[in-house]
Amino acid sequence: MWIWCEWREVWNLRTKKQILRYLKKERSPWELINLVDSDLNEFVERLKELLEEGLVESINGKLYLTSKGEEERDxxxxxxxxxxxxxxxxxxxxxxxFGVLDEYKKITSNRPRPTAEYDQGYIKEEDVMRRIAFIYERGDLENNEIIVIGDDDLISLGMGLTELPKKIEVLEIDNRLIEYINRVAQEYGFSVHARRFDVREDLPEDLFKKFDVFITDPVETIEGITLFLSRAASGLKGKGSSGYFGLTHLEASLTKWREIEKRLLEMNFVITDMLRDFNVYPMKDNLEIAEKDYLIYRRIYELTGSERIDTDFYRSTLIRIEAIDEVRPIVSGKVELKDEIYVDDESLVTAKATRR
Amino acid sequence: MWIWCEWREVWNLRTKKQILRYLKKERSPWELINLVDSDLNEFVERLKELLEEGLVESINGKLYLTSKGEEERDxxxxxxxxxxxxxxxxxxxxxxxFGVLDEYKKITSNRPRPTAEYDQGYIKEEDVMRRIAFIYERGDLENNEIIVIGDDDLISLGMGLTELPKKIEVLEIDNRLIEYINRVAQEYGFSVHARRFDVREDLPEDLFKKFDVFITDPVETIEGITLFLSRAASGLKGKGSSGYFGLTHLEASLTKWREIEKRLLEMNFVITDMLRDFNVYPMKDNLEIAEKDYLIYRRIYELTGSERIDTDFYRSTLIRIEAIDEVRPIVSGKVELKDEIYVDDESLVTAKATRR
Incomplete structure (x- = not known):
């Protein structure tokens, strides 16, 4: 029992400390989420405790330190x-x-709006360019064949603008995006091609072992991410090929991260880079997919009275992996999966309250 | 056979591309090392091939693209x-x-010089402060008990200056550093204490499971790093405790990285951050430990005629790990290890030619 209590304390204390630290001034809960490292479940738990212990108080949806909280902070x-x-x-x-950001913003200005049906939501155009710059820096862009699995970020068109890759193949489930990408690619003369793909199916046969690099933003359930990464991996040539994907702290606890890392190593990948908070999702734009339906919105509202998501709180770590030998996808062939691809107990943004 | 050839090509091509890319202007081999992602063995191999293929030429220790190389680049x-x-x-x-960099530089100005005996070599003062800032950001600094295993970087004194940690314990093998750290700590009134420690021994009994955070810069052989990380891990309280260490691409191939990552997961850690090239070793200062004795110096000299290390080419990735459960160190108890702690076929800087 003694050891268990000790673990417990370390685990909790970091998030409590980060909350108390940043409540030096009043903040909305959404600003606070932006400043702590924990997942959403833990954030809500710790905030609840701090409110109950009287260290923090909530007035009209804003959070403040009480004088007891100030003592604890000191x-x-x-x-x-x-x-x-x-x-x-x-x-x-x-x-x-690359000097293409303005043109890229022009290209994306008429993008299809995110839809809850496919759990979409895109990152800022500036961050798409940063992501491409990082891929470039690694030597993974020039003259390469790149596969993008799911492209509501429209990174394929951003890479097209740099004129550096040899070929970009986009696999998408959303026909609106497929049409948009193919239309722009044709207009600009990019070597970018999009086609329809459902992650429950295997990659089309002509795409197996054909690519140097994959890019994807998987859903964050264990089953879902294993599926996405397996499909992406089966498109790679082999040793030396690399992959880029985003993973949040918000909807994936560190216990889940460890399981994902274990599976990556099993597939013969090594993790080479993890860039915390590299991708920021602009809430203003992505909110079209129904703010009030987020499970996390409801829980924060009940706890603090906050009525508006006022901060771009959703962000993800950019992870780069590289194959050190033949790639061994964990999943192959067609699979039958429904909601469990998208939803688990940590999916507090991705899962819509209405769908549960 | 077909598959093997294909892997081979992807693997090699990235480093070749990065070399050809950055030879847009003349560069010393040391500047080039700074710009590619590969380990030193691979760098030397690829450079050798490019020289033999006539894509690159070497004049007085500087590297240039030939016209054939320019064609390949295009x-x-x-x-x-x-x-x-x-x-x-x-x-x-x-x-x-924290506004303490100037004071920190004053403190470190009379530091003991690096010695080859313990494979020392320290990072820039600015980078020590950046590292502390990152640890702070994670909530791992304030009010915490921190163990530092090996401290030629003098990060303990930098953390002392911030006044944020509760206690810092330094374990060092070099008596000069122990005395230096204890003297400065006393003078400034830091809660920093250094004592003698040989990584082949277990942690002193009073330090087991006592710390929230460890910081170390292990040697990069598999056996050596497993030993360092096991000692460090055995000092941690448990779930939620975290660790920070540096790992280079230069003396550790990605195959070795994968084995290290596997062992970290086995010890019940999850990798949460990997910041490429976060730590830079100032060559000017660290060269006191005998430039010409570096194995890599000899190989580069023979290949290119370069007579001087003119760039801070040695840099490492900062890795953060966090325990998701009880920590399970792989090694415990006293071990007998000699050179194999320090040296393997990838140790082209750490291993001194004279010692081989």
Missing amino acids: RLNLRVYNTRCDRCEGRGIVKDP | RLNLRVYNTRCDRCEGRGIVKDP
Whole structure:
């Protein structure tokens, strides 16, 4: 029992500390989510405890430290410092090395709006360019054949604008996106081609072992991400091929992260880079897919009275993997999966309250 | 056979591409090492091939593209873009959020010089502060008990200056560093204490399961890093405790990285962050430990005629791990290990030619 209690304390304390630290001034719960490292379930639990213990209070949806909370903050020696670079927004990578950001924004301005049907939601155009810049830096862009599985971010068109890859193949389930990508690609003369694909099916036969690089943003259930990464992996040539995908802390606990990492190693990948908070989802745009239907919105509203998501709180870590030998996808062949691809107990944004 | 050839090509091509890309202008081999992702063995192999194929030539220790090389560069669509932020030197984290960098430089100005006996070599003061800032950001600094295994970087004194941790315990084999750290800590009133430790021994009994965070920069053989990380891990309280260490691409191939990652997961850690090139070793200072004795110096000299290491080419990825359950160190108890802790076929800087 003694050991169990000790673990428990370390585990909880980090999130509590980050909350108390950043409540140096009043903040909305959405701003706070942006500043802590934990997943959403843990965030809600810790915030609930702090409210119950009287260290934090909630007034009209804003959070404040009580005087008891201030004492605790001082006891724990918590202080606010600005650690992030303001020029590159803390990413280290500049947002427009190729000089195509304006054109890219023009291209994406009429994009199909995100739909809950396929759990869409896209990252900021600046971050798409940063992601491409990082892929470029690694030597994974020039003259390469690249497969993109699911492209509501429209990264295929951004890569097309750099004129660097040899060929980009997009697999998408959403016909609106397929048409949009193919139309723009034809208009601009990009080597980008999109076709319909359902992740429950195997890759089309002509795409097996044909690509140097994959890019995808999988759903974050264990079964779902294993499926996405297996399909993506089966498109890779082999040793030296690489893959890029996003993973959140918000909807994937670290226990889940560990299982995902284990499966990546099993597939003969090594993890080479993990860039925290590299991808930011602009809430203003993605909110079209029904703010009030987010499970997390309901839980935060009940806890704090916050009525509006006022911060781009949803962000993900960019992960790069590289094959060190023949790639061994965990899943192959057709699978039957329904909601369990998309939804588990940690899916507090992706899963819509209405769908549960 | 067909598959093997295909792998081979992807594997090699990335490094070749990065070399040809950055030879847009003349560069020393040391500048080039700084710009490619491969380990040193692979770098030397690929450079050798490019020289033999007549794509690159070497004049007085500087490297140039031949006209054949320029054709290949254009065929592969290779172009140079500046992707890194110049304000934070591409790290995303600012170098002095705590406002203590000047004082830290004063403190470290009389540091003991690196010695080959313990494979020392320290990172830039700015990068020590960045590393502390990242640890702070994660909520791992304030009010925590921190164990540092091996501290030629003097990160303990940098953390002391922030006044944020509760206690810092340094385990060191080098008596000069122990004395230096304890003297400065006493002078400044830091809660920092250093004592003698040989990684072949178990942690002192009073340090088992006592710390929230470990920091170390292990040697990069599989056996050596397993030993360092096991000792460090056995000092952690458990679930929620975290660890920070550096790992290079230069002396550790990706095959070795995968084995290290596998062992981390086995110990019940999850990898949460990997910041490429976060730590830079200032060659000017670390060269006191005998430039010409580096194995890599000899190989580069023989290949290119380069007589001087003119670039801070040695850099490492900062890796953060977190325990998701009880920590299970792979090694415990006393071990007998000699050179194989320090040296394997990938140790082209750490291993001194004279010692082989």
